[in-house]
Amino acid sequence: MTPKQSHYRFLSTFVYVYFFAQAMSVSLLALWLRSTLELSGTETGIVFAANSLAAMCSQPVYGYLSDKLGMRRHILWVVGVLCMTSGLFLVYVYGPLLKANVLAGAAVGGIYLGITFLAGSYAIESYVDRIGRAYGFEYSRVRLWGSLGFASAAFMTGRLYNLDPHYNFMLASVAGLVLVAMLAFWRLPAHGATDTREQALRFSDALALLRDKAFWRFMVFVLTVTNIYLVYDQQFPSYFASQFPDKATGAAMFGYLNSLQIFFEAGGLFLSPLLVRRIGAKNGLLLAGTIMVLRIFGSGMADGPVSISAMKMLHSIELPILVVSVFRYIACHFDNRLASTVYMVGVSFGHSLGLALLSPIVGKSYDLIGFPSSYLLLSAIGAGFLVLSAFSLSPTPAETGSPSHPDDSPEQMGDVAKASR
Numbered sequence: 001m002t003p004k005q006s007h008y009r010f011l012s013t014f015v016y017v018y019f020f021a022q023a024m025s026v027s028l029l030a031l032w033l034r035s036t037l038e039l040s041g042t043e044t045g046i047v048f049a050a051n052s053l054a055a056m057c058s059q060p061v062y063g064y065l066s067d068k069l070g071m072r073r074h075i076l077w078v079v080g081v082l083c084m085t086s087g088l089f090l091v092y093v094y095g096p097l098l099k100a101n102v103l104a105g106a107a108v109g110g111i112y113l114g115i116t117f118l119a120g121s122y123a124i125e126s127y128v129d130r131i132g133r134a135y136g137f138e139y140s141r142v143r144l145w146g147s148l149g150f151a152s153a154a155f156m157t158g159r160l161y162n163l164d165p166h167y168n169f170m171l172a173s174v175a176g177l178v179l180v181a182m183l184a185f186w187r188l189p190a191h192g193a194t195d196t197r198e199q200a201l202r203f204s205d206a207l208a209l210l211r212d213k214a215f216w217r218f219m220v221f222v223l224t225v226t227n228i229y230l231v232y233d234q235q236f237p238s239y240f241a242s243q244f245p246d247k248a249t250g251a252a253m254f255g256y257l258n259s260l261q262i263f264f265e266a267g268g269l270f271l272s273p274l275l276v277r278r279i280g281a282k283n284g285l286l287l288a289g290t291i292m293v294l295r296i297f298g299s300g301m302a303d304g305p306v307s308i309s310a311m312k313m314l315h316s317i318e319l320p321i322l323v324v325s326v327f328r329y330i331a332c333h334f335d336n337r338l339a340s341t342v343y344m345v346g347v348s349f350g351h352s353l354g355l356a357l358l359s360p361i362v363g364k365s366y367d368l369i370g371f372p373s374s375y376l377l378l379s380a381i382g383a384g385f386l387v388l389s390a391f392s393l394s395p396t397p398a399e400t401g402s403p404s405h406p407d408d409s410p411e412q413m414g415d416v417a418k419a420s421r
Helices: 003-026 029-036 041-069 074-084 086-100 102-135 139-163 165-185 203-211 213-234 236-242 247-279 281-301 305-313 315-333 336-369 371-392 410-420
Strands: none
Touching: 003 074, 003 086, 003 102, 003 139, 003 165, 029 041, 029 236, 029 247, 041 074, 041 102, 041 213, 041 336, 074 086, 074 102, 074 165, 086 102, 086 165, 102 139, 102 336, 139 165, 139 247, 139 315, 203 336, 213 236, 213 281, 213 315, 213 336, 213 371, 236 247, 236 305, 247 281, 247 305, 247 315, 281 305, 281 315, 281 371, 305 315, 315 336, 336 371
């Protein structure tokens, strides 16, 4: 087996197991908070804001360390060990603390969940992209296994939730144990453990991003369109379940549909590189943003299980286009030494900042005017910022007539972009 095949198989399995753990821990978190712990929409928004705030604080650190460490596995170890303890934390620390004091529980839980499943997922994705660039395989072809892992868990979460939500959380810990065991046996070749470009990285190089106009133009899209979509998606499981005759049926159906959606998503991750290469990363971002806005608007207009399920399935189209476009956009417009920093700050940190600000506001909106009206308002705001992003995002090679080849690596794309500036 070649090193490329070996690392591809390991990372595909690792990502599969990690996203299985993530789904078991957080896919029905909103439903657990509102139905089992009986928090209000505002309190649930505070909890999600705390998660995002904690993730926001850790993401720049994750990004800089990822670029500095290169291919070394330190971050994978941290995330794996935290996953292994997730079930115990959620059952014996987080739930009781939220019942006793929402603010204290939100603060403690935000630190844990933010580092483990919010910032952690972005750190793992960035690491996969780095290894893929070094050994010649596409990031999205590994990430699709993450979708399959999430789907495998989502197929069971609804039924297990109806039996006891703690079953989901404990299975997340089992998955974390598998991650730690895998890391104990995985080895990178000595020559692949470091990258001289990353070793030359200085903190001042990372700070220079703050003076880069291209970075801030990218942030406009992240801070507005994608954040509006993410804050909409936070409490969507609770609204989805309300469209069914009873909450138990709604929870089970959400699990089934979530699983189906993510299987379609995995297929999209296999095919989306072809589409993004053809239309360019900028147009890929705008296309994904358009689908996001349509899903939010459609959810506000939905009436009953069928229409709300159709809106849920749109996620399987939007996400593959978005994740491939994000990595290709970064590769085209930024120094490859700073790829993880741009991703963790520009995307992950940007998401957390927006969610920390928006979650309590949108949660209050749900309590005051209801889900449908809130969704229509969010879709209108998102559409406005999507138009702004069409002018602020920089064009990518495929859109300016530059030659594109199916096997173009992110390094090659980055070299083209730097030469054109």
